Amino acid sequence: MNQFKRLTAAYPPLLWVRLFGETLTTLSNTMIAPFLVLYLSENIGSSVIMTMLVIGLQPFSEILLTLFAGGVTDRYRRKTVMLISLLIQGVAMLGMAFSDSMLLFALSYVANGAGRSLFIPASRAMLADAIEPKQLSSAFALLNTASSIGAAIGPLVGVLIYQQNPALAFLFTAISLLLYALAVWWKIPHSEQPAATLETLDTPSASLRLHTYRPAFAIMLLALPISLFYAQTETNLQLHFKDMLPNYLQTLALLATVKGVLLLLFEFLLIRWTRNLPPRLLITGSYFCFAGVGLGYAFLDHVPSLLALQMLLVLGESIGLTHLLTFVSRIAPPSMRGRYYAITGTHWDISRMCGPFLGSLVLLHYGGAMLFTISALVLLLGGIAMNLYLSKKESAFPLEQEG
Template sequence: MFATFARTRAEFPRQFWILIGGTFINSFGAGMLFPFLTLYLFQSLGVSMTLVGVLLSLWSVSGLIGQLAGGSLADRIGRKPMMAFSLGASALFVILFGIVSALPLVALAIFLLGITGNAFQPARDAMIADLIPEAKRAQAFALTRIAHNIGIGVGPALGGFLAAYSYVWLFAGNALFTFLFFGLTLIWIQETKPTRAASSANSRVSASFADVFRDARLIIFCVGAVSVVVAASQMFTVLPVFMKNTNGLGENYFGWIMTTNAAMVVTLQYAITRAGARFPRLPYAAVGALFYGVGAASIAVATTFPHFILAMGIVTIGEMIFAPTATAIIADLAPVELRGRYMAMLGLTWTVGFGIGPILGGLISDTIAPRAAWLPAGLAAIVGAGIFLFLARIINAPKKVYGRG
């Protein structure tokens, strides 16, 4: 095991491992805060659940702004300045939660945190694409997902302890971890944004979002990705209600479902991505989408806890195949001076998919039947697989996108 770790460590540069460590720190802080934010708004501030939903939707809307702005600014001013600004500003806005209690100020803090917090990922992913050669990118993004999942998985334990004592301590703890990554970024992270000369030598497009939206390959891929995320989102939003109301399996059972997902990602993600490096990326992404589809559709006939565990296991295999492969595909498609913007577009597919999926699943559950929601969810992912295969076979994309040649 140690020999394998040593080989893996040697395959990637030092700065990449600093980013991995920082991703864990940042995700640990996020895991501390976000599971308890709803409780803070509802119990401590006395906000109705309807208004809590509005406030969290506000965070999602501002996240769209943050992703687009973060990607654009990462291309314009650099990856490091954008990451540092995102981390530093986010820490300050979290501290604001512990200071203010007036609802308008809380809403403002949520809106600003949505912008600054979501501006980070496009810059970080663009930096990883700058640092890592094409053949190793999927594995690099797989390691990023592992670090994120470990942080998100263990963060709530400390967050729950701090929240039980005082929410002020919870906000301070999150800010502390965010500031820690901010410091690492300032001291140890070096800028990787390609020089103007390198950009000009490798691309014939100007650096603007207009060029991003003119790239038919990117738009087609994003449509397919949204279809997959529509299915994925319902496993984390509609499923707990379905398990409890239709099958009598309460919150503790869904907790084990989530633990299964996280444990599989942490233990199997890198091996699956490494094994998949031999396959063309778009067809491999289609395989991941098919796993999503089969797992989600099988929920329609699930009645026992083992079946739900099995379904989540199938979906998680799809997640482990699709998520890092999708990020690598976007990195391959992107001209060097547009990497931040392209990464922002990938982030948008998750935001849009998570916006559509729960609404669609809830609507079908209410108007037809709860079990009826899962076949369309599975079909959405299968449609995504078809789109990826279409792109691989038909669209005149660079060879590196549909094969490694």
């Protein structure tokens, strides 16, 4: 009990509201994610190629809005931006729940992407503003752990909902987003902008000095292999397993649940255990973990082996992605954190826009084994490139160790 009290006192209320909201929204989102491709193709009706193009619309809208969203985050108060973005996402989910055509679904899906493009950089920048740098990795790990609670339960509930009425999952997600918005409005105080923010934004030449953002663009490009891999696991893996496994729906839900449970149990501990190791080693190591998972997805058709593979996926996600977020906060000037998080996060949008469509072409012509083998090779090359880049940057941005 005393240890729990010390933990709650170590972080501001912002983090605990985020933990509540991320748990709730991840629970509802993971009811949808493992079955979205199947839902579009089976319930609304479309070809595989058209389905992947529609799925690519949301990240496309996020890419278009990324720089705008980052600038809004740095110019206006973070809380206001977070509230507006959550409301946009909630309304968009209601639209998806009641869509009876691909056009209406696509429009709602794009609106949801617009809301996400505002929320993610605003929420990450606000966290970096409010928490000491030496505690930031642990804070991100706690957020991911909260998401894992929802991810451990959501897929199993999603199977039941998908078999009864899939649209209910979108309705539950809309309600969870609106509850999250209420919690943000009620409990999170407005944060003060960094002192240099207004001066930086009002200086005409500042927005034109693209070299200021060069590290953000570099990390965004070097992280593309990871997000391209995730884009395949979120979409084409469903079709690959459908052809390969007899009970593919249950297997997809079980894999997502096991991953959520493992993240819940180990992510925060992994961050604590590795806090004194060089971020370059941890981030680069995650690429090789993901490559191993990609090869497993390519050739394994034994469910226990696929479940064991989730531990490697959790290891890569915990030590790599969390430390990468922390590294972005170290290299970003305080007055540009919103834009740095917006730019670096764009790799997810680029991959989710192009990855499902390009992956489906490989899947249809050469099969899922070839698709995930290619993903593994791209990850290996990306890990080598990221290692070379981070080796140059680590000395310029020393790490403040936690503890």
